[in-house]
Amino acid sequence: MRCKIGKIAVYLILVIGAFISLLPFLWMFLTSFKTPYEAVLIPPTWIPKNFVLYGYKRVLSQLNFLQYFKVSFTVVVLNIIGVLFTSILAAYAFSWLRFRGRETIFVSFLALMMIPIPVYVLPLFILVQKFGWVDTYMGLVVPWCVNVFSIFLLRQQFRSIPKDLYESAIMDGCSHLKFIWKILLPLSKPTLITIIIFNTIGAWNAFMWPLMVTISDKMRPIQVGLAYFAQGESTDYPALMAASSLAILPLILLFFIFQRYIIASYMRSGLKE
Amino acid sequence: MKGKFSWIIFLFPALVLLIIFRFVPLVNLIRYSLFAWNITGPVKFVGFKNFINIFKDPFFWNAFLNTLWYVVFTVPLSVAISLIVAVLLNQIKFLRNFFRTIYFLPVITSLVAISVVWKWFYDPTRGLLNYLLSFLGLKLLWLEEPRGIFEILFGKDLPQILEGPSLALFSLSIMSVWKNLGYNVLIFLAGLQNISKVYYEAAKIDGANSFKIFLKITLPLLSPTTFYVLIMTTIASFQVFAPVWIMTGPPPGGPLGKTSVLVYYLYQKGFEEYQVGYGSAIAFVVFVILLILTILQKKILEKRVYYEV
Numbered sequence: 001m002r003c004k005i006g007k008i009a010v011y012l013i014l015v016i017g018a019f020i021s022l023l024p025f026l027w028m029f030l031t032s033f034k035t036p037y038e039a040v041l042i043p044p045t046w047i048p049k050n051f052v053l054y055g056y057k058r059v060l061s062q063l064n065f066l067q068y069f070k071v072s073f074t075v076v077v078l079n080i081i082g083v084l085f086t087s088i089l090a091a092y093a094f095s096w097l098r099f100r101g102r103e104t105i106f107v108s109f110l111a112l113m114m115i116p117i118p119v120y121v122l123p124l125f126i127l128v129q130k131f132g133w134v135d136t137y138m139g140l141v142v143p144w145c146v147n148v149f150s151i152f153l154l155r156q157q158f159r160s161i162p163k164d165l166y167e168s169a170i171m172d173g174c175s176h177l178k179f180i181w182k183i184l185l186p187l188s189k190p191t192l193i194t195i196i197i198f199n200t201i202g203a204w205n206a207f208m209w210p211l212m213v214t215i216s217d218k219m220r221p222i223q224v225g226l227a228y229f230a231q232g233e234s235t236d237y238p239a240l241m242a243a244s245s246l247a248i249l250p251l252i253l254l255f256f257i258f259q260r261y262i263i264a265s266y267m268r269s270g271l272k273e
Numbered sequence: 274m275k276g277k278f279s280w281i282i283f284l285f286p287a288l289v290l291l292i293i294f295r296f297v298p299l300v301n302l303i304r305y306s307l308f309a310w311n312i313t314g315p316v317k318f319v320g321f322k323n324f325i326n327i328f329k330d331p332f333f334w335n336a337f338l339n340t341l342w343y344v345v346f347t348v349p350l351s352v353a354i355s356l357i358v359a360v361l362l363n364q365i366k367f368l369r370n371f372f373r374t375i376y377f378l379p380v381i382t383s384l385v386a387i388s389v390v391w392k393w394f395y396d397p398t399r400g401l402l403n404y405l406l407s408f409l410g411l412k413l414l415w416l417e418e419p420r421g422i423f424e425i426l427f428g429k430d431l432p433q434i435l436e437g438p439s440l441a442l443f444s445l446s447i448m449s450v451w452k453n454l455g456y457n458v459l460i461f462l463a464g465l466q467n468i469s470k471v472y473y474e475a476a477k478i479d480g481a482n483s484f485k486i487f488l489k490i491t492l493p494l495l496s497p498t499t500f501y502v503l504i505m506t507t508i509a510s511f512q513v514f515a516p517v518w519i520m521t522g523p524p525p526g527g528p529l530g531k532t533s534v535l536v537y538y539l540y541q542k543g544f545e546e547y548q549v550g551y552g553s554a555i556a557f558v559v560f561v562i563l564l565i566l567t568i569l570q571k572k573i574l575e576k577r578v579y580y581e582v
Contacts, residue, residue: 006483010361011368017358018375021454024390025378027401040399090287097280105284112295114567118512118536119560122543122552123298123305146290176279205383207515212544223385227519230389237393244386255381259374262381266456267463 025248032056032242039237055242059229064217065243068225072204075140075221079203080196082145087195091154092180096166106155113148117208125212139213140221144203150195153268157191158184194265197258204251222247302560305553312547323554333555335530336538342438343534344510347446351506352499355454359461360487373462377455384452388519391448392416395520416441416520419528439531445516453509457502464498465491497573504570508563512536535559 031039032055034048059065093099094106124143133139161184169179185192210221220228226247230240255262309319327333358376362369379387394401395415403412418425421436422443438446468491476486492499514536518525526533526541533541539559543552 007365010364014358014361014365014368014372017454018372020451021376021379024387024394024451025382027394028386028390042404044401044404086287086290089283089285093280093283097283099280102280105288109287109291112291112299115295115299115560116508116512116563118514118539119556119563120295120298120302122539122549122556123301124294125544126301126305126549127294127298142290143294146287146294148291151287176283201381205381205385207383207385208540211518212540223383226389227385227515230385230392230519231523237399240389240393244389247386248382251381251383252378255378263373263377263459266377266380267459 028241028244028248031237032245034238036236036238039241040235052238055236055238055240056246058236058239059243059246063229063239063243064220064225065222065246067218068220068222069246071140071219072221072223074137075210076200076203078137078141079144080199082141083147083150083195083199084192086146087150087154088180088185090151091158092176092184094151094155095158109148109151121208121212124209128213134213135215135219137219140210140219143209144206147195147199147202150199153191153195154188157188161187190261193258193261194268197254197262198265200254201251201262302553302556305549306557308550310549316550319550323550324558326551327554327558332530332533333538336533336535339438339442339530339532340511340513340534343442343446343513344507346438346443347449347510348503348506350446351450351453351457352503354450355457355502356461356495356499358454359458359465360491362458362462363465373455373459376458379452380455384515385519387448387452388516391444391516392520395444413440415444416532417528419531439528441521441528442532445513445520445532448516449510449513453506457506460502460505461495461498464495468494500573501570504566504573508566508570511559511563511566514540 030046030048033051033053034045035050035052035054038045038049090109094102128134128139128143131138133142165183166179169183174182205223206221207223207227210224211227214220214224217225226243229243233240306323307318307320308316309322310316362372393399397403397412397414397417400415402415406412413425418440420439421431422440423435423437424431425440437443472490472494473486476490481489513534517532517534517537518540521527521532526537535555536559539552539555542548542555
């Protein structure tokens with residue numbers, strides 16, 4: 001009997017916790033369909049009395065949110081292509097090719113990765129400025145096209161593939177690239193998906209760097225656009241909440257589709273340093 | 274196929290990008306920190322003058338103190354709450370993954386969007402929090418409150434150092450605890466599941482109650498995980514930036530500079546005011562602090578903290 005009451009208490013606390021975790025999202029989505037008047041009513045309403053698309057209309061037609069979306073999508077796609085390209089090649093060198101200093105180079109890669117962005121963001125900005133990349137896709141994407149965590153994951157994956165495969169491939173006169181493309185990559189799909197998901201989340205949510213490297217409104221990714229909108233607009237809550245909802249919606253969808261993958265990847269990220 | 278130097282070709286793209294966009298900025302950071310480099314005037318070598326100026330700069334010390342307060346309040350709160358939630362989750366089977374998923378949602382969502390919503394929650398006149406507090410007859414200024422939390426709780430007669438972080442800064446802490454709960458719970462759950470059931474069974478036979486079991490078995494055996502979460506949260510908390518930029522002020526860092534943290538101050542000096550030398554020197558100080566923490570964390574990891582999915 002005592003045990004049962006304990007169980008109920010545990011569930012009760014967890015349900016309250018879950019509610020607190022969800023509340024900001026519920027509030028965001030529900031408010032985004034209210035009128036500006038209803039959004040600030042005291043006492044507040046939960047379900048919109050008048051279900052309107054006013055907020056979405058404002059951010060999508062009067063403000064530049066469609067453009068922000070376009071920039072963010074472009075950045076994410078280019079970023080993933082870049083990261084996959086550099087990671088696959090580097091991970092191959094680190095796992096299947098033998099050369100002097102291989103482990104030393106790999107460890108220096110890991111050490112460089114551990115340095116947090118705010119430390120080098122200023123000299124990085126000066127450099128990108130010298131390249132003339134401020135306010136361009138080059139500036140937004142290229143510095144992030146190498147990701148050591150992705151190299152690390154892929155190297156582990158490549159190493160787990162049996163050596164016989166390699167030897168038989170050599171016998172058939174297979175080239176490095178063909179071996180990667182035909183044999184390694186098809187066997188590494190889960191790791192590749194993990195890398196794509198991780199970099200999508202990172203690139204979509206990035207804030208400090210895009211804030212620094214973009215000037216014009218048309219080059220702003222959605223997080224930066226949203227941040228400027230939120231700084232300037234303090235009363236139009238339905239529009240603010242509609243904009244916030246749009247900024248998180250793609251990742252929420254991704255999260256519910258690839259939930260297991262994402263949680264498992266984050267668990268592995270505990271090892272990343 | 275057997276080219277002796279083919280590894281260079283394969284490593285080349287990653288290596289070039291890392292050298293240009295990580296290594297060179299890092300070297301430049303140290304170089305720039307030794308120069309006076311402002312928006313006007315020539316770039317001039319000044320030795321350690323930037324560092325000397327930092328130590329005399331009251332705004333730097335303000336940001337330093339705010340960051341410390343932020344870390345000191347965010348980290349223990351975050352670790353304690355996530356540990357409790359993880360232990361509770363570990364006791365149930367039904368719906369465990371469901372709860373874990375719900376708690377994880379804030380982790381993957383953007384800090385910007387979350388800051389926008391929480392800024393509204395904290396709004397003194399239109400926010401949900403003050404609406405709820407109004408039933409208790411209370412009203413707080415939240416993000417607009419420069420007074421320390423202990424000053425608010427215990428009255429005015431406190432020496433400055435005991436006033437605690439401003440309520441404004443503490444509000445940012447609360448949001449951060451909320452956001453990172455899911456990640457820490459995940460790591461703690463993995464750690465809990467690594468503890469062998471044998472210990473628990475033995476303790477039960479000896480008639481220990483669940484609180485005692487938690488104190489004498491769970492906590493000690495979980496300590497590598499706890500330490501890991503502690504250091505990770507500390508490193509992350511030292512880098513807080515977006516919430517300050519979005520939620521506080523105007524201007525950000527307000528009220529009265531009470532939420533100006535190191536990374537925000539570095540952004541303000543180096544980027545907004547274009548004092549590249551001075552900003553780099555601040556960044557270098559941040560780097561040294563984080564380096565010490567990272568080395569600490571590596572030492573812990575070497576003790577085989579290991580997570581399996």
